[in-house]
Amino acid sequence: MKYIITDEQLHELIPHVIATVEGEPTLVEKLCSFLEEAEVWTEQNFLSDEIELTPDILPYSQKVVAYHAFLTAIPSLDLVLTPTGFGIVNTTTIVPASKERIERLQLSIESLRDAAIEQLLHRLTPNPAWQLTAPGHYFASTLFPTFHLCRSLNINVHLWQNYQTLHARLIKIESVLAETYFSHEQMQSFRAEALGQMRHATALQEQVIRTLQSYELQLLTDIQVHPQCYYDLVTIIRSHPAEFPAWHSSSVVELYTPKVFENKKKSGGFWF
Numbered sequence: 001m002k003y004i005i006t007d008e009q010l011h012e013l014i015p016h017v018i019a020t021v022e023g024e025p026t027l028v029e030k031l032c033s034f035l036e037e038a039e040v041w042t043e044q045n046f047l048s049d050e051i052e053l054t055p056d057i058l059p060y061s062q063k064v065v066a067y068h069a070f071l072t073a074i075p076s077l078d079l080v081l082t083p084t085g086f087g088i089v090n091t092t093t094i095v096p097a098s099k100e101r102i103e104r105l106q107l108s109i110e111s112l113r114d115a116a117i118e119q120l121l122h123r124l125t126p127n128p129a130w131q132l133t134a135p136g137h138y139f140a141s142t143l144f145p146t147f148h149l150c151r152s153l154n155i156n157v158h159l160w161q162n163y164q165t166l167h168a169r170l171i172k173i174e175s176v177l178a179e180t181y182f183s184h185e186q187m188q189s190f191r192a193e194a195l196g197q198m199r200h201a202t203a204l205q206e207q208v209i210r211t212l213q214s215y216e217l218q219l220l221t222d223i224q225v226h227p228q229c230y231y232d233l234v235t236i237i238r239s240h241p242a243e244f245p246a247w248h249s250s251s252v253v254e255l256y257t258p259k260v261f262e263n264k265k266k267s268g269g270f271w272f
Contacts, residue, residue, distance in 0.1 A: 002039065002053075003035075003039055003042070003053075003058075003061055003062050003065040003066075004028065004035050004062060004065055004066055004069075006028065007026040007027055007028040007029075009028075009062065010027050010028045010031070010035075010066055011027060013062060013063055013066040013067070014027075014066060014067070014070055014109075030073075031069050031070065031073055034069040034070070034072055034073040035065060035066070035069040037069070037072065038064075038065045038066075038068040038069035038072065039065050041068055042061065042064050042065050042068065044134075044135075045135060046061075046064065046117065046120060046121070046124070046135050047061060047124075047130075047133075047135065048130075048133040048134065048135060050129060050130075050132075050133055051124075051127070051129060051130055051133065056123050057120065057123055057124070060116050060117075060119045060120040060123065061120060063112070063113070063116035064113060064116045064117055064120060067109050067110075067112045067113035067116060068113050070109055071106060071109045071110055071113060074102065074105065074106055074109070107157070110158065111157065111159075113160075114147070114158070114159035114160050115159075117147070117159070117160055118146065118147045118159065121139065121145070121146045121147065122146060124136075125139065125145050125146060125195050125196070125197060126195075126196050126197055126199065131195060136195075138167075139195070140191055140192070140195045141167075141171060141191070142167060142170040142171060142174055142191065143170070143174065143187075143190060143191055143194045143209065143212065143213050143216060144166075144167075144170060144194070144213065144216075145191075145194055145195045147159045147160075147163055149163060149166055149167075149170075150162050150163055150166065152217055153166070153217060153220065153221065166220060169220060170216060170220070173216055173219050173220075174187055174216070177212075177216075177230070178252075179252070180230075180252075180255075181230045181231075181233070181234055181252070182212075182230075182233075182234070182237070182247065182252070183246065183247050183250035183251070183252035183253075184250070185246040185247065185249065185250045186237070186244060186246040186247040186250060186252075188246070189244075189246045190208075190209050190212065193205060193206070193209055194209060194213075202243055204236070204240060204243055205243055205244070208233055208236060208237065208244075211233060212233060215229060215230070234256060238256060
């Protein structure tokens with residue numbers, strides 16, 4: 001394990017679990033296999049071997065690993081609620097915590113994990129090296145690379161679970177918008193700006209991206225957006241080729257270029 005090494009580290013991250021009695025396995029020993037699985041899960045979904053665990057990334061990575069490990073371990077642990085917190089016991093002489101308390105504990109730990117993921121993503125998304133990783137590609141594939149997507153829809157629980165569902169819907173939505181209005185090339189440019197937290201976007205570029213994001217949020221809530229709203233954004237893009245070069249070099253531009261009628265003698269009809 002490279003994220004959680006000592007029992008002290010684990011107790012700092014999960015403070016409501018009571019201390020281990022002398023002679024019993026430590027908390028890190030009890031959760032060892034779950035911690036190893038949680039590290040693999042964290043790297044597959046959010047990190048990779050290419051990313052250095054810098055001081056601003058490591059603490060949140062450790063939280064994600066610890067909370068995910070504890071969350072997945074809860075169903076197989078014998079938990080008892082004490083005045084000082086939850087304890088893991090290996091005896092049938094102590095009455096275990098009720099199903100309702102266990103469910104509340106799971107929801108609490110899941111919320112802590114998702115909050116840590118949210119903070120981790122906030123620090124990862126501007127990182128050019130991370131953007132080239134598999135997790136980076138996943139979060140860069142829509143205009144909403146963080147859990148701000150959920151927050152904007154007033155979703156404040158099960159953030160990771162809900163984000164994945166919404167993310168899949170956004171892929172389809174943005175594909176249609178790209179083919180009809182904005183081009184895949186320009187949408188990719190918009191996504192890069194959103195991933196970089198608009199650090200390099202001009203005021204006009206950010207205005208267009210923010211407006212498009214608002215339309216996508218409406219579509220996610222099954223609110224129809226009038227096509228004229230998209231045409232208005234296309235008009236802005238057409239009028240500023242220097243700020244939206246990807247659109248102007250795409251095939252979609254032909255959809256918005258009126259064909260000029262050329263009068264030829266060989267053509268039928270009347271000629272004046």
